[in-house]
Amino acid sequence: MSFVNFAKREIQLKIVYYGPGRGGKTTNLQVIHEMVQDETKGKLISLSTVGDRTLFFDCMPLTANVIEGFTTRFLLYTVPGQVMYNETRRLVLKGVDGVVFVADSQWNLMPENVESLANLRENLRLQNESIDQIPYVLQYNKRDLPDVAPEQMLNFTLNNGPEKLAAFPAVATTGEGVFETLNMICRLVLNKFIKTHRTPTTAATTSIPAATNTPTASVPPPASGTPPPTSATPIRK
Numbered sequence: 670m671s672f673v674n675f676a677k678r679e680i681q682l683k684i685v686y687y688g689p690g691r692g693g694k695t696t697n698l699q700v701i702h703e704m705v706q707d708e709t710k711g712k713l714i715s716l717s718t719v720g721d722r723t724l725f726f727d728c729m730p731l732t733a734n735v736i737e738g739f740t741t742r743f744l745l746y747t748v749p750g751q752v753m754y755n756e757t758r759r760l761v762l763k764g765v766d767g768v769v770f771v772a773d774s775q776w777n778l779m780p781e782n783v784e785s786l787a788n789l790r791e792n793l794r795l796q797n798e799s800i801d802q803i804p805y806v807l808q809y810n811k812r813d814l815p816d817v818a819p820e821q822m823l824n825f826t827l828n829n830g831p832e833k834l835a836a837f838p839a840v841a842t843t844g845e846g847v848f849e850t851l852n853m854i855c856r857l858v859l860n861k862f863i864k865t866h867r868t869p870t871t872a873a874t875t876s877i878p879a880a881t882n883t884p885t886a887s888v889p890p891p892a893s894g895t896p897p898p899t900s901a902t903p904i905r906k
């Protein structure tokens with residue numbers, strides 16, 4: 670749930686990276702942490718890990734001034750993908766404003782993707798939410814590996830609702846697709862926040878740190894009468 674502190678003129682928005690174990694959620698946050706400007710990011714906190722397995726969660730704040738007069742803090746979280754940590758996933762999902770589903774593109778991991786997506790739907794349902802109502806994007810990760818399913822197959826399996834969602838092919842280890850995914854979910858979350866909290870004086874401006882040599886993600890069409898909260902300037906140094 671978004672949190673607005675009028676005294677500090679600060680908006681806090683929570684984005685959760687969800688998906689099967691070893692799909693690349695933590696890697697996304699590590700790459701973002703490595704590549705954004707120092708003044709934009711806070712510490713990347715990884716709570717309880719064994720090797721590259723997240724046992725609790727990772728969390729990192731990113732700060733931007735995208736709504737006039739307000740500092741916007743995106744809190745990026747990952748869940749532990751391993752099936753047995755469902756209680757933790759439920760905890761991390763509480764108050765979520767947007768979800769990135771990081772799928773593992775490998776053919777043999779398709780059942781894990783499907784199971785994780787069903788688990789996401791169920792956990793949201795338990796908190797009276799639906800993936801169809803909160804900002805949500807997909808990332809098809811590990812496109813560098815030899816035995817990956819074609820994107821059409823991933824769309825058919827994971828992106829088959831009435832509305833086609835944004836889905837980004839990625840190689841999180843090299844950063845490919847990571848910022849496209851991040852910028853899209855940030856825009857969707859901000860669009861929804863503005864739509865929900867819009868007052869006649871709410872104005873969105875862009876002051877997310879400019880990027881260099883970064884492809885710009887396309888901005889989703891704003892709801893009618895709602896200005897896009899950011900330009901296509903990605904969050905990256």
Ligand SMILES: Nc1nc2c(ncn2[C@@H]2O[C@H](COP(=O)(O)OP(=O)(O)OP(=O)(O)O)[C@@H](O)[C@H]2O)c(=O)[nH]1
Nearest residue numbers: 690691692693694695696722723749750811840841
């Ligand atoms: N080849 C390849 N390896 C990747 C990619 N993304 C992540 N990895 C590797 O996959 C392993 C798991 O990545 P993590 O980011 O830890 O996965 P996770 O989704 O956080 O896993 P859990 O914490 O168990 O849920 C690591 O060894 C990463 O280096 C990718 O795009 N390509």
Ligand SMILES: [Mg+2]
Nearest residue numbers: 694695722723
């Ligand atoms: Mg992890």
